[in-house]
Amino acid sequence: MNWLLTQLFGRLPIGWLQLSHNKGRLFAAVSGVAFANLLVFMQLGIMGALNGSTVAPYAIIDTDIILSSQEGNTLTDSEHIARVWMLQALGVAGVADVSPLYIGNLPFTLDDGTSVSLLVFGVNTTQPGFVSPAIAPLLSKLTLENTTLLDEGTRGMPTSVIDGLKAGAPFAFEASGQTLTAVGTMNVGGGFLADGMMMVSDQTFLQFFGSRSSAAPDHIMVRVADGVSPETVAARLSDVLPALTVRVQTNEAAQAADLSFMSSERPTGIIFGFGVFMGILVGLVIVYQVLSTDVADHLREYATFKAMGYGQPFFLGIIFEEAIVLAVFGFIPGLIASMGLYAGLVAVTGLPVTMDASRAILVFLGTLTACTISGAIATRRLANADPADLF
Amino acid sequence: MSGAPIVVSGLNHFFGTGEARKQAIFDINVTVKRGSLTILMGPSGSGKTTLLTLIGALRDIQDGSVYLLDRELNGATEGELVALRRRLGFIFQAHNLHESLTATQNVRMGLEVHGKGNASLQRAASHHMLDLLGLADRRDYLPGNLSGGQKQRVAVARALVANPQIVLADEPTAALDKESGHTVVEMLKTLGQVRGTTTVMVTHDPRILELADRIIKLEDGSVVSDESN
Ligand SMILES: Nc1ncnc2c1ncn2[C@@H]1O[C@H](COP(=O)(O)OP(=O)(O)OP(=O)(O)O)[C@@H](O)[C@H]1O
Ligand SMILES: [Mg+2]
Numbered sequence: 001m002n003w004l005l006t007q008l009f010g011r012l013p014i015g016w017l018q019l020s021h022n023k024g025r026l027f028a029a030v031s032g033v034a035f036a037n038l039l040v041f042m043q044l045g046i047m048g049a050l051n052g053s054t055v056a057p058y059a060i061i062d063t064d065i066i067l068s069s070q071e072g073n074t075l076t077d078s079e080h081i082a083r084v085w086m087l088q089a090l091g092v093a094g095v096a097d098v099s100p101l102y103i104g105n106l107p108f109t110l111d112d113g114t115s116v117s118l119l120v121f122g123v124n125t126t127q128p129g130f131v132s133p134a135i136a137p138l139l140s141k142l143t144l145e146n147t148t149l150l151d152e153g154t155r156g157m158p159t160s161v162i163d164g165l166k167a168g169a170p171f172a173f174e175a176s177g178q179t180l181t182a183v184g185t186m187n188v189g190g191g192f193l194a195d196g197m198m199m200v201s202d203q204t205f206l207q208f209f210g211s212r213s214s215a216a217p218d219h220i221m222v223r224v225a226d227g228v229s230p231e232t233v234a235a236r237l238s239d240v241l242p243a244l245t246v247r248v249q250t251n252e253a254a255q256a257a258d259l260s261f262m263s264s265e266r267p268t269g270i271i272f273g274f275g276v277f278m279g280i281l282v283g284l285v286i287v288y289q290v291l292s293t294d295v296a297d298h299l300r301e302y303a304t305f306k307a308m309g310y311g312q313p314f315f316l317g318i319i320f321e322e323a324i325v326l327a328v329f330g331f332i333p334g335l336i337a338s339m340g341l342y343a344g345l346v347a348v349t350g351l352p353v354t355m356d357a358s359r360a361i362l363v364f365l366g367t368l369t370a371c372t373i374s375g376a377i378a379t380r381r382l383a384n385a386d387p388a389d390l391f
Numbered sequence: 392m393s394g395a396p397i398v399v400s401g402l403n404h405f406f407g408t409g410e411a412r413k414q415a416i417f418d419i420n421v422t423v424k425r426g427s428l429t430i431l432m433g434p435s436g437s438g439k440t441t442l443l444t445l446i447g448a449l450r451d452i453q454d455g456s457v458y459l460l461d462r463e464l465n466g467a468t469e470g471e472l473v474a475l476r477r478r479l480g481f482i483f484q485a486h487n488l489h490e491s492l493t494a495t496q497n498v499r500m501g502l503e504v505h506g507k508g509n510a511s512l513q514r515a516a517s518h519h520m521l522d523l524l525g526l527a528d529r530r531d532y533l534p535g536n537l538s539g540g541q542k543q544r545v546a547v548a549r550a551l552v553a554n555p556q557i558v559l560a561d562e563p564t565a566a567l568d569k570e571s572g573h574t575v576v577e578m579l580k581t582l583g584q585v586r587g588t589t590t591v592m593v594t595h596d597p598r599i600l601e602l603a604d605r606i607i608k609l610e611d612g613s614v615v616s617d618e619s620n
Contacts, residue, residue: 014492022491305500309473310473
């Protein structure tokens with residue numbers, strides 16, 4: 001380590017020697033940074049899962065443009081839209097096809113007493129082009145009344161059921177006093193919105209949700225003609241449809257809008273953002289404390305170095321060296337502990353909490369930055385090291 | 392080098408402001424010859440340390456002038472002062488060693504400031520200096536494991552390792568036993584003769600007075616006697 005740092009800095013690694021000389025302080029500082037990392041990782045993990053489950057439903061549909069009610073908030077938190085706009089949209093240049101999408105929440109209780117709440121997507125089974133290519137081949141199975149495709153990741157659903165379905169054994173269950181038969185699976189995952197998802201035909205949907213009418217789906221999916229950009233068509237649709245009631249968004253824009261709604265307008269998003277902020281603050285304060293105590297404890301030595309002719313860059317170098325050591329040594333255990341906690345969260349909640357490289361790199365860079373800022377503040381104490389006081 | 396390494400003229404120094412303003416140094420004029428060993432004496436509070444810090448570019452000159460190695464300190468920039476200090480060797484009363492650095496590493500700090508020589512050359516030079524001061528078997532000790540006198544000798548080694556042109560010392564022998572105190576002063580004396588190192592030292596130690604080329608006595612911030620041997 002000494003040798004490595006000496007090569008790296010081209011001088012004695014005083015910052016490192018100083019930090020490692022006081023083992024207790026080093027341990028406290030590293031633990032502090034690791035803890036701050038853990039806080040930030042947990043918040044980001046849950047926030048990531050929140051974002052992931054916000055856009056997850058988009059994976060089961062396949063559309064270029066989505067028409068929705070202006071009253072709605074997100075794909076799954078929507079209001080109804082009049083079906084007449086579907087016909088109007090069909091008349092717009094560049095629109096190749098349109099299809100209604102119904103969404104509802106279906107709570108039911110399994111035989112073993114587990115209560116499950118599923119997001120139900122009702123689609124037109126004669127338009128397989130509007131569901132994801134993975135699901136499209138299964139769509140014909142749904143033409144049979146009261147059949148459904150069940151989410152493999154459904155929370156509370158026994159694995160035997162899912163395994164059975166994959167092997168081709170249908171699974172019948174009661175919901176809303178009617179019998180539904182699962183005839184296949186799709187893979188979306190639960191998340192925050194519901195315990196899982198399921199897909200049915202629009203006919204089955206309307207049968208289960210008696211209050212809903214075919215005249216008012218939740219969204220209208222629009223496929224554009226080959227070679228036309230969805231943005232262009234979306235602009236044309238906006239011109240034609242009443243802006244006060246109909247929201248026209250490309251698929252991408254809709255996902256982005258859902259994400260921003262969930263992270264900025266929902267208390268959960270704000271709370272998690274605040275958690276990240278707290279984690280960073282904790283790290284900053286701990287590192288500042290350690291580094292400034294270190295400076296204060298060594299004022300006479302620093303003053304001696306000043307008398308010997310060492311300039312400000314030398315002292316800044318020492319503090320930043322310490323900051324970098326703390327950042328690296330704190331980040332590694334923080335990352336490992338966070339991955340452990342992520343695995344625990346997945347096992348317990350089934351939320352899609354995963355560590356991706358970009359997040360790890362981001363947090364590491366953030367840690368480096370925070371430690372450096374703390375170090376920069378701590379160096380202000382160096383001004384107190386006056387060599388004239390040494391004699 | 393044209394002139395003397397230290398030329399002090401019309402030097403006054405004040406501490407405090409307003410009502411509390413107090414003059415510590417009164418119109419001092421001293422020229423120190425190259426390679427000489429000069430001793431500053433005087434009662435406590437007579438201004439010895441203040442004069443030493445002014446000469447050592449550790450304190451801003453308020454009034455008068457100090458030429459150090461042909462550079463005027465009065466009005467010099469911080470950068471110029473830092474560069475000048477690298478050519479000096481300071482020996483403080485307290486050792487001020489870095490607790491996390493070994494004896495050798497502490498001494499090396501006196502070389503690294505110049506940025507010259509690679510690590511192994513610096514280490515060899517540091518070892519040599521420690522050996523001269525009788526610390527050959529303590530090279531890799533941390534200060535915490537050294538006696539007070541040994542620490543002070545490490546500090547001396549650190550001050551001398553880079554071959555300074557001027558050595559400024561404030562009661563350096565206070566923490567040393569008789570023998571090593573004598574060794575250190577002998578060493579400074581020899582350096583003066585061999586390399587032309589100029590030493591200004593504050594001390595009350597009568598045994599050292601015999602070795603001095605010149606003894607300056609201060610009282611209440613003024614020179615009251617100035618004798619050359
Ligand atoms: N930082 C300071 N602030 C205010 N007054 C000071 C300061 N340093 C020294 N003085 C005053 O200046 C005068 C000279 O002090 P100085 O330390 O130079 O004396 P000295 O000869 O070194 O004494 P000693 O033998 O006790 O070390 C004293 O009256 C002292 O009180
Ligand atoms: Mg003094």
